[in-house]
Amino acid sequence: MHTFKSTLKVLLAQKLMILIYVVWLCLMMFGLSWTLITDLSASDSSVHYESAKADVAVVNRDPHGADLVGAMREFLAKDCNLVDVGTTSEDLQTAAASNYADLIVIVPDGYTQRLADALTTNGDEPKLDVVVSFTGAYGSLAKLQVDDFLRLTRIEALAQQTQTGAAVTPAALNTAADAVINTLADDAGAYPQINVADDPGAASDKQESARTAYVMTAKMGVYPLLAATLVCTALAMNAFSAANVRRRLYASPQHTGAMVMQEFAACALFGAIVSLLYWGISMALPALAGLPISGIPLPTLLYSGASLVLYALVGVASGFMISMLSANSVAVNAIANVFGLLVMFTSGMAFPIDMMPHVMIIIGKLLPGWWFCQSIDAVNGMDGHIDAGLWLANNAIVLLFGVAFICLGLAFSKLRRLRPELAAPGATQLAEA
Structure with a gap:
């Protein structure tokens, strides 16, 4: 021992x-x-879900479309992450080359006036300048949301034109865009959330x-x-x-x-x-x-x-x-x-x-x-x-x-x-x- x-x-x-x-x-x-x-x-992750969001940059070059672009940003912010990529051509080229954003939306100068004229004369609507990421589908999905916002704005502007009988102007488009955001804000089902049932x-x-x-x-x-x-x-x-x-x-x-x-x-x-x-x-x-x-x-x-x-x-x-x-x-x-x-x-x-x-x-x-x-x-x-x-x-x-x-x-x-x-x-x- x-x-x-x-x-x-x-x-x-x-x-x-x-x-x-x-x-x-x-x-x-x-x-x-x-x-x-x-x-x-x-x-x-059986009891929770968190969806991925696209990174979207909105560049405004139209001095008459400030309210329209602001409403567009507010609309996209519900389901996307808004990022700043700058406004110069060099900044935009760098952002596109580095894939910094999934979608870059550029509102060209005079876009609001051309859109108002197209709605008044029932002509072809102008196009936004967009750059979609080449690495995924999030940018393409975000572009569908931009198109959805413009469609709602066009419907609201035409409804106001029908009521007043006046021609569609850039100011009327800005008002219509604000009305779309206000209407969606009051609608509880406008931005539906994904509900996940409890997993036994x-x-x-x-x-x-x-x-x-x-x-x-x-x-x-x-x-x-x-x-x-x-x-x-x-x-x-x-x-x-x-x-x-x-x-x-x-x-x-x-x-x-x-x-x-x-x-x-x-x-x-x-x-x-x-x-x-x-x-x-x-x-x-x-x-x-x-x-x-x-x-x-x-x-x-x-x-x-x-x-x-x-x-x-x-x-x-x-x-x-x-x-x-x-x-x-x-x-x-x-x-x-x-x-x-x-x-x-x-x-x-x-x-x-x-x-x-x-x-x-x-x-x-x-x-x-x-x-x-x-x-x-x-x-x-x-x-x-x-x-x-x-x-x-x-x-x-x-x-x-x-x-x-x-x-x-x-x-x-x-x-x-x-x-x-x-x-x-x-x-x-x-x-x-």
Whole structure:
């Protein structure tokens, strides 16, 4: 028991490694997961609708049509975004070339007078100068609204002419345009709004997003859990592998195997605590994003939590194997990062499996990360489906990797004992008081 407590003290003394691998690396994965979770939370549009609006610029060059153009802008503002592109030819050319507006409407000089004359004589109506965007249909739809406004104005002006018997003038057109706007303002149905009925599946959409967010976050533990437990375990057990420490341990009456088991048990406890903390934060992130935690089936939570703990124990076993090689801290960090990244990119977490090359899939199946992700997929709760048998089979393979790492570590330990480096120095060294 003394060795167990000493190992825990050695583990907790590695503050820098814990800060880098347990805190910072996990926070980095949680940050990536949070970005995806917030997108899932904001993507649910089952109970609201917001239509896109065209960007329209109206340029007036007719001094007699100020009221007509003002009424046109007010009419378009109900369903379009009015933008300013300037009035000079250079400004208009720049706006058209840069596609700044979906529609540019230019009212030429004398347009109001020519329109009034056309209505009086029943001649051809003048045309506005329009520039429609070449990248979408919003400009064409906005042009239909301009034509609709002019049609309503023409009808109102002809109605006034019928009542008074006077010819249509620019002033009469301006008055007709104002009358159109006032009439539409008093009509509640003139600008109908799109009403979206409540979707009975809206709550389930949110719940599905919560389940997807949790499963995605849990699978992201494939890299930080492995790297953190490997590094911390290897460095902690390396502390007991120094020549002077081993000499004292071998001289003690306690069996070496019992001491190693206590060291491994302490590291396993550390790995289990780290995995449980990761599991708890994985459950908290969807709730913090406003997604209902009730959308995650309870079996999915329990089975995936067990998968995280078992996977962390495999990381401890790999750290035990590395410690038996007596690698220094630089080598341990290099092995942890290379091995961890290899496991992550071949596990199916970083890329969809159907997009991965066949070689990567083969390599992934030779590593524990693939089977860890498969175990979570087996109980991800999609459509309420939980395959406990497949989960158990995948985790059995994960544990076999842990057993293999332990066996390799014991083999390396035996080789080290066959070639001990416990001989005393060639020269006698005086002990310092």
